[in-house]
Amino acid sequence: MSHRIVLPRILEIGCNARSQLPEVLTALGVSKPLIITDRVMLSLGYVDELQKILTQANISTDYFADTIPEPTASSIAAGVEKTQSQDYDAIIAIGGGSVIDSAKAIGILGKFGGEVRDYKFPRQVTETGLPIIAMPTTAGTGSECTKFTIITDDATHEKMLCTGIGFLPVAAIVDYELTLSLPARITADTGIDALTHAIEAYVSKKANLYSDSQALAAMKLIGQNLIPVYQHPEDAAAREQMMLGATLAGIAFSNASVALVHGMSRPIGAFFHVPHGLSNAMLLPMITAYSIHAAPERYAICAKAMGVAEPNDATDLANQKLVAALEQINRELKVPTLAEFGVNKAEFDAVVETMAEQALASGSPSNNPVVPSTEEMVQLYQKLWL
Numbered sequence: 297m298s299h300r301i302v303l304p305r306i307l308e309i310g311c312n313a314r315s316q317l318p319e320v321l322t323a324l325g326v327s328k329p330l331i332i333t334d335r336v337m338l339s340l341g342y343v344d345e346l347q348k349i350l351t352q353a354n355i356s357t358d359y360f361a362d363t364i365p366e367p368t369a370s371s372i373a374a375g376v377e378k379t380q381s382q383d384y385d386a387i388i389a390i391g392g393g394s395v396i397d398s399a400k401a402i403g404i405l406g407k408f409g410g411e412v413r414d415y416k417f418p419r420q421v422t423e424t425g426l427p428i429i430a431m432p433t434t435a436g437t438g439s440e441c442t443k444f445t446i447i448t449d450d451a452t453h454e455k456m457l458c459t460g461i462g463f464l465p466v467a468a469i470v471d472y473e474l475t476l477s478l479p480a481r482i483t484a485d486t487g488i489d490a491l492t493h494a495i496e497a498y499v500s501k502k503a504n505l506y507s508d509s510q511a512l513a514a515m516k517l518i519g520q521n522l523i524p525v526y527q528h529p530e531d532a533a534a535r536e537q538m539m540l541g542a543t544l545a546g547i548a549f550s551n552a553s554v555a556l557v558h559g560m561s562r563p564i565g566a567f568f569h570v571p572h573g574l575s576n577a578m579l580l581p582m583i584t585a586y587s588i589h590a591a592p593e594r595y596a597i598c599a600k601a602m603g604v605a606e607p608n609d610a611t612d613l614a615n616q617k618l619v620a621a622l623e624q625i626n627r628e629l630k631v632p633t634l635a636e637f638g639v640n641k642a643e644f645d646a647v648v649e650t651m652a653e654q655a656l657a658s659g660s661p662s663n664n665p666v667v668p669s670t671e672e673m674v675q676l677y678q679k680l681w682l
Contacts, residue, residue, distance in 0.1 A: 299504040301551050302443055304430075306467040309540065313471040317346065317388070318353030320429060320467050326386040329429070330379060331359035332399040337391045337433065340477055346390065346431075358382075363391070363398040366455075366565055366572070368448040369412045372398050372405070379406030379426060386427045389465075390474075392486065393437025393572070396430050400445040400463040403428050412447045412456060417659050421460030428465040433474040435525075435538035436486020436573055438493055438546015440468035448566050455562035457658045464550075472532070472539035480526055484629035485573030487522045490542035491602075491625075492576045494518060496555040497548035499587065499594045500663040507552035510544045512601045517541030519602030523628050552663075557583045559660035560673065563651035568639045577631040581622040582679055583664075588615050590665035634680050641681060648677050 306323065308316045321329060329350075333343055338361045350357050360378045364371045379387070379402055389399035401412055404425035415421050430440035439445075443464040448455050475483075494514035497507050518541040525534040557579045564575040588595045592611050599605035599618035609617065625631075634644065652673040661667055668676060 299506060299551070301506050302461050302464055303547065304441055304465050304468045307441075307470065307543075308467070309470040309543070311471065311473060311536070313469050314346070314431060314474070315349060317349055317429070317469060318355060320469065321355060321386070324386065324427060324429070324466060326427070326429075327355065328382075328384050329355070329357055329386040329388045330384040331357050331388045331390060332363060332375060332395065332402060333359060333361050333390050334363045334395050335361055337361070337395070342390055342433070342474070346388065357388070363395050365394045366448060366569065367394050367398040367401070368450050370450050372401050372412070372447065375402040376405045379403070384426065386429060388429045388431065390431040390433065392432065392434040392482070393439045393489075396428075396432065396437070396439040396465075397445040397447065399428055399430070400439075400465075401447050401458065402426075404462055412458065413449055415458045416456040417459050419460070421458060421462035423462045425462055429467045429469065430465040431469045431471070431474065432542070434478060434482060434486040435472070435475050435535065435542040436489040438490060438542050438549065440465055440470065441543055441546040442550035444550065446562065446572075453566045454654050455566040455658075457562070457660070468543070470539055470543050472536040475535050475539060476530070476532070478529065480529060483529060484526050484631070485571050485577065486542070487518065487525065487538060487573070488577040488580065488625065488629065488631070489573035490514065490538070490545045491518045491522060492557050492580055493545035493549040493554060494541070495580075495584070495598050496557055496663075497545065497552040498598055499591050499665050500549075500552045500555050501665070502663055503552045507548045511548035511552070512597070514541045514545035514548060515598060515601040516603070518545070519604065522625065526629055554660050554663065556587065556661045556664035556668070559655040559658050560651075560677065562658060563654045564634075567647050567651060568634075568637075568644070570634075570637055570639070574631065574637070577626055577629070578634065578680060581619055581626065582676065584622055585619045586676060587665045588619070594665070648674050651677060
């Protein structure tokens with residue numbers, strides 16, 4: 297059986313990789329890019345730095361800085377309008393996953409029009425929009441290397457999964473120095489997101505030999521560095537390994553898909569504005585414990601790749617150690633419960649069935665080693681309160 301593997305045409309990886317941006321643009325034939333970012337990146341001076349780098353190469357740029365965390369269809373409308381206002385020939389997306397996700401949707405809508413919901417799964421978007429050069433500033437989402445974007449429908453609060461090679465960046469510039477200014481909470485949340493990508497890609501029903509190799513490498517890098525980089529944010533070596541781990545995890549799940557954790561995580565974010573990595577973290581130990589019986593050997597290999605089980609541990613022991621390690625990671629990284637985050641249980645109960653239905657409709661849970669019914673998923677959601 298063959299597997300189609302899709303990747304950016306150019307991956308520029310390493311310290312100060314951002315200085316290679318002009319060469320990347322030249323290689324892609326780009327002469328008038330638009331920078332898409334958010335206000336935080338603007339205030340940190342990243343946009344000024346990129347503009348200086350590009351000006352020295354005689355490339356002029358404008359920017360759009362009004363993307364938001366957890367983007368919505370309405371939040372990207374001004375960006376779509378901006379891309380249509382001039383003859384931009386590419387988008388440089390610098391920021392976290394929400395910025396890159398926004399840019400992906402803007403790149404398609406800016407060229408082809410319509411509404412985001414027109415492009416949601418199960419549609420496969422193969423159209424070529426404005427090419428995206430992605431520059432992640434978190435070691436987390438892997439969005440710089442994936443064919444996915446997540447945009448919330450304002451009317452229904454559904455986090456819409458949009459997929460297809462039309463959303464895949466043509467280039468990714470992966471420079472760990474861009475993560476050195478991250479607050480501890482974002483370091484933790486995005487790091488657990490990357491770990492979830494790697495684990496879910498490895499246990500996914502769509503896993504393949506290629507995605508397995510990327511997922512295992514990612515788990516090794518992230519497992520050894522996630523807690524250290526949270527505790528010592530200035531540790532450049534740990535930052536570099538986390539950054540590469542996140543990119544490899546992105547490549548893995550883009551070519552194997554995520555599973556139940558992500559399927560259940562998106563509605564929590566949409567309805568209660570829990571950051572994506574944080575809602576993944578809330579779910580990961582529980583969903584791993586729920587799923588482990590259906591793919592025990594695979595989960596045991598995850599434990600060994602992360603370094604939380606010994607190479608000669610029996611499968612059952614390795615799996616026990618994996619669940620315990622995921623629970624310990626949440627404690628070390630101070631992951632709150634839903635109640636501690638401030639979610640009201642009555643409000644949660646009122647929408648939990650809708651959340652379960654949306655999670656199943658996204659397609660991700662069908663890749664899980666065991667696929668719950670809507671009723672079973674409601675019961676899993678309720679366990680978050682125990």
